[in-house]
Amino acid sequence: MSETAPRRSRRRRTSVIAAAAAGIIATTTLIAVGTMSAHAAESSPVGFASLNGGTSGGSSSTTVTVTTASALKSALSSSTSQTVRVSGLITISGMYSVASNKTVIGVGSGSGITGGGLNLSGVKNIIIRNLKFTNAADDSINVQSSTTNVWIDHNDLSNGYDGLIDIKRGSDFITVSWNRLHNHDKSMLLGHSDDNASEDTGHLRVTYVHNWFEGTGQRHPRVRFANPVHVLNNYYSNIGSYGVASTENAGVYVERNYFENVATPTVTQTGDSDSGNLKVLNNYKVNSGTEQVRNGASVAAIPYSYTPESNNTVKATVQAGAGTGKI
Template sequence: MSETRSRRRRRAVIAVATVASAAVVGSTLAVTQMGASAAETSPVGYASMNGGTPGGSASTVVTVTSSSALASAISSGTSQTVRVSGLISVSGMLKVASNKTIIGVGSGSGITGGGLNLSGVKNVRIRNMVFRNASDDSINIQDGTTHVWVDHNDLASGYDGLIDIKRGSDFITVSWNKLHNHDKSMLLGHDDANASQDTGKLRVTYVHNWFEGTGQRHPRVRFANPVHVLNNYYRNIGSYGVASTMNAGVFVERNYFENVAKPTVTSTGESAAGNLKVLNNYKVNSGTEQVRNGASVAAIPYAYTPEANNKVKATVTAGAGTGKI
């Protein structure tokens, strides 16, 4: 028995060392683990590539409790961590500068009445924030913004999109968010006529998000290839789950669909069809996925370890949203 336990310990040490080695980030390719951990300290997927998304300085920290203080802190030229304390009422879209970590304190902090606008910036983390009743988008990422991590937020009841990514933005990970009580959840690519700016960009990883009673756009994709939709949980979806249009390439892998009549579609609105492939999605009282030209979906450019599809519901409902980091 002692020799058996010793061998098991040696194997465990080897396994840990192997995982640690796989987490090394190269100059152009991030090798990531996408297991069941609900509180990664750094992003997986696209936001981990090409230098990653470290966010604002952890040694320069400011806590804000008012709309004026919040607007000033997140738009300043200082690399810093901005701690949002309480649910702050704001008006319109607040400008976010580069090199920021915006993080809510506890489980109920965030903003109501407005949203965050990231335009032409880089290296931003938005974590543990509540977003309610935005007059436009809750989070708008546009105009070539790169390296953004949107993680462990709770978003609902906005006017337009909850998390919209467009106009040539790139290297973004959207993880562990809960989206509910809303129609148009997440747009990726804003217009059928924007191919020149968006083709080759809009690379986004959507992983471990929880969509509850939302209508459509989870996400709705134009041009981007490949987009990775992995290990998300969809329940009681009104119109459709994931849409690929305008020759986009979307890989929908090991998600959990419950009460979703159309888990995936390859056309919506007036947009031309996109490419979409599926792998091992778990379906409960849900329809058949639409696919198109699976070979036209490019390979995912990072290594990862997916979670088993039948475990996704339990993992995501336990870990997504605020108060989990």
């Protein structure tokens, strides 16, 4: 789908979090961004998903293990706060809806979903971890319609039809961490369309940290309206089109990432969208071009405390720790 076409309605060691964002007080949470071991996976999300009351997912005392599409669909849509353990690679058709207060986690390194994806619409408090997503007929993970407090962590996503992780339509307080994305073009959309300012402005606050974009084309992420968006300590390797795009007056802070073989690490305009605001700090570049920037007060301050990893170590850390089988 082109950059300008409307999106379909069914798709879209440690420091203390102690700050406030837009009048919302952060809960006290430990954030492990910088000097942690690559394999020491966080037990709770860092960044925006730790705000607004935090993201705890479903109850760990109520657990169901699923091995079939029908059992998966039923468990995901249940009103019960629970942990859904996905065992094996389950073939589904279409998008399965995920209800509030769910942890969806893969068993081992090869469990997950093929043929379809997960739809989070108007829900809250969701954790998606350690899952393999491949060959989705639409989006692999679609977050939309004012969904809040989502943590998407340590997944492997590839070869979908549209977006791998799309976030849109007023959704907020989300962290996307330690995911490996590969064999795909349009990776991550943030913001539905150019005419959706009324719904998206003031929302879509997302932290992207320690993800590995491996040979993907574009949208890592591609942002509209959101401010701030924090793109921190990610590894970009052999990117086809561009790394990060800020459009439609968005404010994106691209900090201490590792770009290798990326001709255009960042852009402030793409498609027919109006330009956005983008500032960069200490990105590490190997055989890569110069970032496009629009610095200024229009990129809002990051509203949480964090300790970033040194830019030159990001590649090794992310390669060792991103994807499934690492938690």
